[in-house]
Amino acid sequence: MSLAMPMAIAAQSTSVGPETIRALEERAFNAWPARQSVLHGGWVFRLSGGFTKRANSVNALASNASFSGVRAAAEALYIRHGLPPVFRISPLAPAAADQELAKAGYTYFDPSLVMATAGLDAAQAHACVKIETTPTAAWLDGFAAANGVAAQNHAVHHSMVHAIALPCAFATLHDGAGRTMGFGLAVLERGAIGLYDIVVDPALRGQGHGSGLVRALLQWGRDVGAGSAYLQVRAVNGVAQRLYAGLGFGEVYQYHYRIPPVKG
Numbered sequence: 001m002s003l004a005m006p007m008a009i010a011a012q013s014t015s016v017g018p019e020t021i022r023a024l025e026e027r028a029f030n031a032w033p034a035r036q037s038v039l040h041g042g043w044v045f046r047l048s049g050g051f052t053k054r055a056n057s058v059n060a061l062a063s064n065a066s067f068s069g070v071r072a073a074a075e076a077l078y079i080r081h082g083l084p085p086v087f088r089i090s091p092l093a094p095a096a097a098d099q100e101l102a103k104a105g106y107t108y109f110d111p112s113l114v115m116a117t118a119g120l121d122a123a124q125a126h127a128c129v130k131i132e133t134t135p136t137a138a139w140l141d142g143f144a145a146a147n148g149v150a151a152q153n154h155a156v157h158h159s160m161v162h163a164i165a166l167p168c169a170f171a172t173l174h175d176g177a178g179r180t181m182g183f184g185l186a187v188l189e190r191g192a193i194g195l196y197d198i199v200v201d202p203a204l205r206g207q208g209h210g211s212g213l214v215r216a217l218l219q220w221g222r223d224v225g226a227g228s229a230y231l232q233v234r235a236v237n238g239v240a241q242r243l244y245a246g247l248g249f250g251e252v253y254q255y256h257y258r259i260p261p262v263k264g
Contacts, residue, residue, distance in 0.1 A: 016252050018063035021091050023190070024114055024230055024252065025059070031187035031194045033163045035156075038077060043070050050083050051156045053110070053257055058085065060092035067097040071104070075260075090255040098258065105261035112256065113241065115249040116192075116230040120222045122215055122247040128174050128181075129216035135161055135170045142172070143183040146199045161185075169193075169220040173200065173213045181209055186217040186229075193221035195231040198240075210243055218247070 034046035034055040042065025048055035058074045071085075078085040087106065089098050102108070132139065140158045149157050166189050173182035182200035186193045195217055200209045218229055231249065233240050 018092060021253055022062065024116070025061070025090060025092060027187075027189045027192065027194055027230070028054070028114075028232065029059070030166060030189055031164065031196060033160060033165070035160065035163075040070060040073055041065060043074075045074055045077055047078070047081055047083065048160065049156055051153050051160075053086055054088070055160065056083060056086060057088040057257065059088045060090060060094075060097070063092045065092070065094070067094055067100060070097070071100060084260050086260070087258040088255060089258060091253050101258040106258035107261065109257040109259045111235040111254060113233050113235055113254050114230060114252045115233060115241070115244050116252045117228050117248045117250075119227065119248065120218045120229060123218035123222045124212075124215040125219045126173075126212045126216040128176070129213055130172045130174065131216065131220050132170045132172075133168065135168075139170050139172060139183070142180060143170075143185070143197070143199075146183050146201075147197050167224060169217055171213060171217055171220075173209060173216075182213050184213050184217055186220060188221065188224055188226055191226055192228045192230055193217070193224075193226045195229060198231075210240075211247065214243070214247055 029044070029046070032052070032054055035048040037047070038045040042060065042062045044059050044061055046055050046057055046059065050056055058070070074087070075085045087097070087101055140161060141154065144154050144157045164187060166187050168188070169186040171184040171186070172180060173184075175181050181204050182198070184198040185196040187196065195214065198210060198213060200213065221229055229249070230252070231244065233244065235254070
């Protein structure tokens with residue numbers, strides 16, 4: 001379905017219906033594919049060797065999915081793979097899921113926002129942003145390092161990027177002398193582009209580079225036929241939220257994780 005919703009709706013998470021949320025959730029799953037996925041009664045258990053929460057968590061796929069038996073099944077599966085059972089609670093998950101997990105000692109963790117635009121009015125090409133449609137070895141290594149991916153996880157990270165089946169933009173931001181200043185990834189699906197892991201050198205932040213990088217990716221989206229964009233951002237990252245709001249993004253909904261209790 002289209003993401004061309006009025007901004008008044010995009011800014012109010014309570015006004016967004018489950019179909020819109022499901023469409024965004026599906027896009028996000030496809031844009032960052034897990035190495036393995038197990039479907040279970042309206043839920044998906046995603047596994048990727050423990051690398052990144054979003055690719056190693058339990059997620060609701062439909063708003064009417066029951067949570068009955070899901071925790072036990074997920075715990076058994078993740079333990080079998082030597083991983084902690086992490087649950088990602090979006091508005092598609094029933095209230096009973098969060099309640100049961102809290103009662104079982106699962107800790108509320110990493111609240112985040114999904115933000116979206118109703119258009120791509122902020123799109124603008126940038127002379128210092130190079131966009132490629134296939135990832136080079138240099139981009140993969142630089143992107144991983146800039147996002148704090150440990151060297152021992154580079155192989156898994158790179159394989160996950162290569163596994164994205166949809167059209168992508170792999171962006172690199174340079175300064176006038178050719179020095180790399182930042183990276184970004186955009187994925188096109190069903191008329192919308194998802195922005196992932198937008199990062200600028202910490203020493204160069206606050207100078208408009210992030211805005212230029214995002215604008216260039218939005219321009220790529222416009223060029224390939226997209227009419228809207230979305231992204232995910234941590235609730236504690238107020239700086240990024242203000243940046244995105246200034247580019248036309250509004251909050252659509254929130255989600256958080258539940259991580260298992262620490263065993264003494």
